[in-house]
Structures are given as C-alpha cells and as structure tokens.
Amino acid sequence: MNIIPEKNYLTYPKGLKSWLFTLDHKRIGLMYLFAIMFFFLVGGIFALMIRLELFSPGKDIVSADTYNQLFTLHGAIMIFLFIIPSIPASLGNLILPLMLGAKDVAFPRLNLASWYIYVFGAMFAVYSMIAGAADTGWTFYTPYSIETNTAVISLTTGAFILGFSSIFTGLNFLVTIHKLRAPGMTWFKMPLFVWGLYATSIIQVVATPVLGITLLLLILERVAGIGIFNPALGGDPVLFQHFFWFYSHPAVYIMILPGMAIISELISVHSHKKIFGYKVIAYSSLAIAFISFLVWGHHMFVSGQSELAGMIFSFLTFFVGVPSGIKVFNWVATLYKGAVRFTTPMLYTFAFLILFSIGGLTGIFLGALSVDVHLHDTYFVVAHFHYTMMGGTVIAFFAGLHHWWPKIWGRMYNERIAKITAVLVFIGFNLTFIPQFIMGAHGMPRRYYDYLPQFQGMHELSTYGAYLLGFAFTIMAVYLIHSIFKGKPAGNNPWGGLTLEWQTTSPPDPHNFHEVPVWTHGPYDYDKIKVTPDLEKELETA
Amino acid sequence: MENSGTFWLPRAASTYAADVDGLFYFILWTSVVIFALVVFGLIYLSIRYKKRGKTELTAGISHNTKLELTWTIIPTLLILVVFVWGFRGYMKMRVVPKDAIEIRVTAQKWFWSFDYQEGINSVGELVVPAGKPIKLLISSRDVIHSLFVPDFRLKMDAVPNRYTIAWFQADELGEYQLYCTEYCGTEHSKMLGKVRVLSQGDYENWVNENSQLGQGLTLEEFGRQLYENKGCMPCHSLDGTTKIGPSFKGIFGHEVQLTSGETVIVDENYIRESILNPQAKIVAGFQPVMPPYQGILKPQEVDALIAFIKSLKE
Numbered sequence: 077m078n079i080i081p082e083k084n085y086l087t088y089p090k091g092l093k094s095w096l097f098t099l100d101h102k103r104i105g106l107m108y109l110f111a112i113m114f115f116f117l118v119g120g121i122f123a124l125m126i127r128l129e130l131f132s133p134g135k136d137i138v139s140a141d142t143y144n145q146l147f148t149l150h151g152a153i154m155i156f157l158f159i160i161p162s163i164p165a166s167l168g169n170l171i172l173p174l175m176l177g178a179k180d181v182a183f184p185r186l187n188l189a190s191w192y193i194y195v196f197g198a199m200f201a202v203y204s205m206i207a208g209a210a211d212t213g214w215t216f217y218t219p220y221s222i223e224t225n226t227a228v229i230s231l232t233t234g235a236f237i238l239g240f241s242s243i244f245t246g247l248n249f250l251v252t253i254h255k256l257r258a259p260g261m262t263w264f265k266m267p268l269f270v271w272g273l274y275a276t277s278i279i280q281v282v283a284t285p286v287l288g289i290t291l292l293l294l295i296l297e298r299v300a301g302i303g304i305f306n307p308a309l310g311g312d313p314v315l316f317q318h319f320f321w322f323y324s325h326p327a328v329y330i331m332i333l334p335g336m337a338i339i340s341e342l343i344s345v346h347s348h349k350k351i352f353g354y355k356v357i358a359y360s361s362l363a364i365a366f367i368s369f370l371v372w373g374h375h376m377f378v379s380g381q382s383e384l385a386g387m388i389f390s391f392l393t394f395f396v397g398v399p400s401g402i403k404v405f406n407w408v409a410t411l412y413k414g415a416v417r418f419t420t421p422m423l424y425t426f427a428f429l430i431l432f433s434i435g436g437l438t439g440i441f442l443g444a445l446s447v448d449v450h451l452h453d454t455y456f457v458v459a460h461f462h463y464t465m466m467g468g469t470v471i472a473f474f475a476g477l478h479h480w481w482p483k484i485w486g487r488m489y490n491e492r493i494a495k496i497t498a499v500l501v502f503i504g505f506n507l508t509f510i511p512q513f514i515m516g517a518h519g520m521p522r523r524y525y526d527y528l529p530q531f532q533g534m535h536e537l538s539t540y541g542a543y544l545l546g547f548a549f550t551i552m553a554v555y556l557i558h559s560i561f562k563g564k565p566a567g568n569n570p571w572g573g574l575t576l577e578w579q580t581t582s583p584p585d586p587h588n589f590h591e592v593p594v595w596t597h598g599p600y601d602y603d604k605i606k607v608t609p610d611l612e613k614e615l616e617t618a
Numbered sequence: 619m620e621n622s623g624t625f626w627l628p629r630a631a632s633t634y635a636a637d638v639d640g641l642f643y644f645i646l647w648t649s650v651v652i653f654a655l656v657v658f659g660l661i662y663l664s665i666r667y668k669k670r671g672k673t674e675l676t677a678g679i680s681h682n683t684k685l686e687l688t689w690t691i692i693p694t695l696l697i698l699v700v701f702v703w704g705f706r707g708y709m710k711m712r713v714v715p716k717d718a719i720e721i722r723v724t725a726q727k728w729f730w731s732f733d734y735q736e737g738i739n740s741v742g743e744l745v746v747p748a749g750k751p752i753k754l755l756i757s758s759r760d761v762i763h764s765l766f767v768p769d770f771r772l773k774m775d776a777v778p779n780r781y782t783i784a785w786f787q788a789d790e791l792g793e794y795q796l797y798c799t800e801y802c803g804t805e806h807s808k809m810l811g812k813v814r815v816l817s818q819g820d821y822e823n824w825v826n827e828n829s830q831l832g833q834g835l836t837l838e839e840f841g842r843q844l845y846e847n848k849g850c851m852p853c854h855s856l857d858g859t860t861k862i863g864p865s866f867k868g869i870f871g872h873e874v875q876l877t878s879g880e881t882v883i884v885d886e887n888y889i890r891e892s893i894l895n896p897q898a899k900i901v902a903g904f905q906p907v908m909p910p911y912q913g914i915l916k917p918q919e920v921d922a923l924i925a926f927i928k929s930l931k932e
C-alpha cells in the first residue's frame with residue numbers, strides 16, 4: 077500500500093495566512109492552478125453562449141452587441157488569463173524546481189508577486205465586464221477600439237498588468253534553470269520539459285514588453301488622442317496591427333512551446349522509452365522561439381502590406397512549420413520498441429499528436445499567400461487556431477495535469493472514468509471544429525453574429541460538439557475534485573518516471589527533498605534503469 | 619453547402635481562382651498523406667509495442683540520421699513548392715492588368731458603396747461586365763473593413779486614410795455574395811453585398827439607366843429609391859418600428875429630444891444636417907452610429923430624401 081506522508085507541502089504549515097504569504101513554489105503553482113481553472117470555466121461558459129447563439133441564423137439568445145462582447149471576452153480571457161499562464165505558471169511552478177532538484181525557484185518573492193499581479197490584472201478584466209465589456213475582439217484593432225464606447229481601457233489595462241506577471245514568471249524560470257540545477261545536470265541532461273520552459277521564458281521576457289507598450293499607446297490614444305493609431309488625427313491604424321502581432325505571434329509560441337515540452341516528457345515516460353532525437357527537440361524549441369519573432373506579418377497579408385513584405389513573411393512562416401513537424405515525427409518515433417502504456421496522460425498525448433498535426437498542417441494553407449487571401453478572417457482560421465491552441469496547448473495541459481496530479485495531491489483519480497472522458501473530449505473537440513474548417517473554406521467570415529442559411533448545418537454540428545466538450549470537462553472537474561479527497565494514494569512514482577520530481581514523496585515535502593539530489597543519469601535512460609511504476613506494482617507482484 | 623462548388627471550396631468564378639484552388643488541393647492532399655502517415659505510425663507503434671508482462675529495460679534508440687534527414691528534407695522541399703506556388707498565385711492577384719475598369723469602393727459602417735467613372739454610385743451592389751478586368755480602389759470612411767468575395771477568392775482590407783488595391787475578372791454571368799470580413803461593430807455580419815456580373819450589353823444598359831438616375835421620377839419616388847439603395851433601410855423603418863435609428867414615420871414637423879437635452883423641430887434643415895453630418899445632433903435614446911453622407915449624396919439626392927421623408931405622414 078502506498079501511503080501519504082503526514083507532513084507535506086499541502087498540510088504544513090497550516091492556515092490561510094500560510095497560503096496567502098507562501099513563498100513555496102508548489103503552493104504558488106497550486107494557487108495559479110485554481111485561478112486559471114476559474115477563468116477557463118468563465119471563458120468556457122462564454123464559448124458555450126457563443127455556440128448557442130450561432131445555433132441558427134438571426135437572434136437566438138443575445139443581441140448583436142452582447143455577442144460581440146462575448147467573443148471578445150472569450151478570446152481575451154482564454155488567452156491572457158488561461159492559456160498563457162496555464163502551463164508555465166501552474167504546472168511549471170509546481171514541477172520545474174522539483175525536476176531540477178532545487179528547493180524552490182530562484183526568486184520566491186518575485187514568484188508570489190507575480191501571482192498577486194495576475195490576480196490584480198484579472199480584477200481589471202472582471203471589472204471591465206461589469207463596466208460595459210469591450211467589443212473589439214481580443215485583437216483590439218484600431219480605429220474601432222478607439223471609437224467604441226465599451227470598456228476597452230479597463231480590459232487593456234488588465235492585459236497590460238497581466239503582462240508583468242508573465243514577465244516575472246519568465247525571468248524567474250530563466251534564472252532558476254541557469255542557476256539551480258542539481259549537481260550533475262548539464263544542459264543536455266535536462267529534462268525536455270525544462271528546455272521547453274526555457275525557450276518559452278525567453279519569449280515571455282523579450283516579447284511581452286512590446287504588448288505592454290502597444291496597449292499603453294492604445295490607452296493614451298483613447299484618453300489623450302495622441303494620434304499615433306487614429307487615422308482621424310493622421311495616425312496609422314495598420315501600425316497597431318504590426319505592434320500587436322509583433323507580440324502576439326510570438327505569444328502563440330509562449331502558448332504552444334510549453335505544450336510541446338509536456339508532450340516530450342510524457343511520450344517517453346509512458347512508453348518507458350528513451351526519447352527519440354533529444355537534441356533536435358531541444359534545439360528546435362530554441363529555433364522556434366527565435367523565428368517566431370520574424371513572422372508577425374503573416375496576419376496581415378490582406379491589410380495592404382507590400383508584396384515584398386508579404387513574400388518575406390510567408391517564407392519565414394514556413395520555417396516555423398518545419399521544426400514543429402520534426403518534433404511530431406520524433407514523438408511518434410519514440411514509441412518504436414518502447415513499452416507503451418495506455419494511461420490517461422498518454423491518451424491525451426495521443427490526442428495532442430493528432431490534433432496538433434491538424435493544427436500545424438492547416439497552418440500551411442494559411443502561410444501560402446494566395447490561399448491565405450481566400451481563407452483569412454474566415455472560420456478556417458478560427459478552426460486552425462483552436463486546433464493549435466486548444467487541441468495543442470490545452471490538451472497538453474490536461475495531459476500534464478493528469479500526469480502530475482498524483483504528485484501534486486498524492487492521490488489518483490479514477491483512471492477508467494478519466495479515459496472515457498479523454499475520448500469524449502477528443503470527439504467533442506473534432507465535432508466542434510471540423511465543421512468550422514469546411515464552412516470557413518466556403519467563405520463563412522469570423523466574428524459574425526448572423527449568417528447565411530447555407531451555413532446552418534455546419535454551425536449546428538459545431539454547437540453540438542461544443543456542448544459535448546462542455547459535458548466532458550464537467551465530468552473531468554468532478555472526478556479530479558473527487559480524487560483530491562477520496563482518491564487512492566498514488567505512491568511516489570506512479571508512472572515510473574526517471575526525473576527528479578518522482579524521487580521525492582507525493583505530495584512533496586515542503587522543502588522538496590531531504591537531501592540535495594544528485595543527477596547521475598539522463599532523464600529518459602529507460603535502456604539503463606529499470607523502474608516499476610507504483611501503479612503497476614500490485615499487478616506485477618500478483 | 620451552395621448548389622455549386624465542391625465539398626471544400628465554393629465555385630471558382632474569377633480568372634485566378636483556379637490557381638488558388640490548385641494550391642489548396644495540393645496542400646490538402648499532401649497534408650492528408652503526411653497526416654495519415656503520422657496517425658498510422660502512432661496507432662501501429664502504440665499497439666505493436668504496447669506494454670506486455672513485467673517492466674523491462676527498453677531499447678536505447680535515440681536517433682537515426684538517415685530517417686531524420688528524410689523527414690527534414692522532404693517536408694522542406696514540399697514547403698518550398700507551396701511557398702513559390704503561393705507567391706506566384708498572389709502576384710497574379712496583385713498585378714492589375716493595364717486595361718482594367720476602375721471602380722472606387724468605399725466601406726462605411728455598415729455598407730459598401732461603389733463609385734463608377736461614369737458618375738454612378740451604387741450601394742451594396744457591385745455591377746461589372748463579364749470578361750473585363752475590374753480594378754477596385756478601396757478605402758474606408760470609419761473603421762477597418764474587408765471586402766471578401768469567396769467565389770472570386772478575392773479579399774482586401776478597406777483602411778481609413780489609405781487606398782488599397784485589388785482586382786478581379788469574372789467570366790461567368792451571375793450573382794456572387796460579398797461579405798465584410800474585418801470585424802467592424804454591431805452590424806458587421808449584416809455588411810453584405812452582391813456582385814452582379816452582366817454581359818457587356820446589359821452592363822452598358824445598366825450604366826445608361828443609372829447615369830440618369832431619378833429621371834422620370836417625382837422627387838418623392840426618387841427619394842424612396844435612394845432610401846432603398848443608399849443603405850438607409852437597414853437602420854430606419856417606415857412603419858414606426860425602431861431599428862438602429864429612429865423610424866421615419868411621421869417625424870416631419872414633430873419635436874425630437876436630443877441627447878444634449880435640447881429639443882428640435884424636424885424640418886428640412888434638420889433633416890439635411892442629420893443626413894450630411896449626423897454627429898451634430900444625436901436623437902436621445904440612440905447611439906451616434908449613423909455614417910455621414912457628406913460627399914456620398916449629391917445635393918439633388920438630399921433634396922429627394924427630404925421630400926420622401928416629408929411625405930411619410932402618420
């Protein structure tokens with residue numbers, strides 16, 4: 077029988093104050109987890125309202141203006157309050173120091189500050205909902221965002237503040253990875269999750285300030301009429317798009333790189349097989365991080381941008397595609413001669429591989445100049461980015477959540493229910509978004525409150541899919557919460573992982589390790605080290 | 619979805635559409651092959667190497683140079699093909715033929731207006747001759763909009779303070795749907811229009827008819843025609859129902875309350891100002907969203923609209 081240590085980071089020290097002022101990366105990670113899950117719920121409810129409104133043409137439940145606010149909030153919340161912080165700030169905080177064999181991150185106080193800044197920024201976003209929610213779309217394009225009388229300022233102020241929380245987390249991780257690795261852990265012996273977070277942190281620190289400046293200029297434009305983006309004052313509205321995407325394209329990789337990092341980890345652990353192409357995966361993360369800064373113009377092929385610029389941006393865009401594709405091949409090849417377990421995290425990993433491949437391949441359509449002219453700003457794009465962001469990052473996040481859940485709580489969820497749920501998520505997701513590819517290619521524009529009757533069938537399917545997805549996530553919430561209290565103790569190493577977080581107790585000690593761990597092997601040396609997963613021990617001895 | 623077109627794409631009705639579709643299908647089928655390989659590999663390997671029996675050491679395979687080179691070089695080559703093909707197709711869309719007929723496109727919340735060299739202005743409907751290249755000189759009077767005709771594979775943003783250029787040539791007669799694809803506020807999804815492709819003869823007739831617009835009509839009748847054609851209709855009703863703007867029914871001669879607190883009597887001057895510069899006086903209970911028609915309507919057209927509104931007694 078596995079037992080749960082009496083003194084662990086969840087139980088010691090006690091009291092609300094010990095949580096609110098905690099400097100423990102695990103507790104901060106957990107506080108982040110609760111916060112982002114709350115906003116995932118809010119953004120998800122908005123998504124379900126959007127899908128219900130689109131069930132048939134014309135008005136179903138809300139007015140056009142409310143609909144416009146709904147899709148703006150859905151986007152802004154999902155991106156700024158959920159996906160961007162999701163993996164780094166919650167799972168990253170919880171696991172990274174453990175993986176490195178460190179006691180904590182390099183700057184625990186900065187870490188706590190970043191959580192409070194997140195909450196503070198989130199409050200602005202919530203306030204903006206009450207104060208006449210913005211209706212600009214999460215992209216805040218000028219001059220519409222200058223002249224609409226909705227609460228643009230409070231929402232952008234929220235996003236501005238959230239940026240700092242993101243920068244703090246990134247900075248903290250960079251220093252932690254440089255300075256706090258266990259003795260023996262050289263750069264190329266680091267787990268790939270660490271590599272992924274490292275690449276992500278670089279983008280977070282370098283790109284986020286640009287978003288801050290852009291949003292600040294937008295606010296100034298609204299309040300003081302400085303005339304930088306406002307054409308009525310001689311400004312250039314397209315300049316805003318350049319600034320915006322200069323951040324927001326790299327931000328796409330802030331979102332996906334941590335997802336890839338989780339998949340690299342999980343595919344190896346759940347097949348007990350050395351990862352295929354370690355260095356390629358590590359380097360390609362860095363390559364993606366670098367190239368991601370040079371492709372922002374692919375969002376603007378029909379904005380009147382010059383043909384030369386269009387050509388260069390299209391060319392560079394394809395070169396982000398290649399390293400991403402190679403990663404997928406590496407992950408699949410890892411399974412060769414492994415010992416594959418069909419665990420819940422592994423099912424989500426497989427779902428990721430399939431959905432992310434579709435997301436990536438449909439990106440090729442959009443990178444090709446002439447085809448993009450047709451597909452730009454249609455549902456094809458909506459489907460594409462949901463396949464990468466949700467099918468990619470969010471699915472990877474749930475893969476990681478199920479993988480580290482027993483480490484975080486010391487207890488296991490019901491695997492049978494979890495696996496059925498994973499299948500439902502997969503079906504619901506595809507049912508929601510495959511119809512969107514088809515109607516997009518037929519010309520259904522995005523951000524439409526009303527639509528022509530010819531698109532109704534596809535919209536209906538998409539709505540059914542969304543509700544199936546909502547149902548599946550509800551079950552997930554139930555079994556996960558149930559497991560916190562009633563789950564079977566999971567053991568220190570339920571999956572048989574070789575990285576350091578599995579060498580401490582579940583849940584870990586407040587100080588992570590009793591003595592400084594030494595890193596003597598590679599993270600995926602399943603050819604040298606035999607480790608029986610705690611969850612399989614009973615089976616194997618029986 | 620439409621009665622013509624394929625499962626994936628709408629009908630291809632412009633001269634460059636076939637090239638776009640060719641690339642679309644090239645990417646589609648290569649993607650399907652690559653995707654099938656990945657999924658097959660995934661399913662085959664995960665089942666073939668499913669864990670059976672006790673935990674054992676596994677093979678230490680960590681790379682295979684030949685395999686890795688293959689899966690790097692082949693996608694790179696394919697992607698170069700896609701890039702070049704896409705760029706060439708794009709240049710076809712961008713380089714306007716010398717003999718193109720030029721039409722000015724003005725986007726405005728929430729309608730499209732087309733100005734012809736013959737002095738014709740058409741709202742919501744772009745009428746063009748078949749088999750002739752048409753150059754569109756596009757701009758916006760307020761926020762950014764985007765002109766999109768899926769059947770032509772044509773899309774171009776309409777940006778305030780700047781002209782963008784697009785062109786197309788449609789060889790088949792017919793009516794084609796036009797959309798706004800850049801989010802522009804409340805009625806974004808209603809900012810639709812039609813492209814009507816006529817034979818050369820019909821087009822010339824249309825030009826003749828419309829360059830003498832209003833002739834043979836009374837001022838009131840002409841006003842009604844303008845009400846229907848110049849985009850007033852979606853916002854103003856004639857039967858007393860409130861849409862985005864107040865109804866025209868019986869407003870003439872009555873008092874209206876303004877947001878500034880003042881009241882004014884609706885007379886000719888007020889209507890004139892309301893049409894040309896609507897932001898000057900805002901009716902209480904409404905948003906200041908009416909587009910200014912200064913520069914779009916000719917003086918005689920404003921007169922006709924005034925006469926029409928006057929005629930709408932209670």
Ligand SMILES: [Cu+2]
Binds near residue numbers: 371375
């Ligand atoms: Cu991008």
Ligand SMILES: [Cu+2]
Binds near residue numbers: 798809
């Ligand atoms: Cu629009």
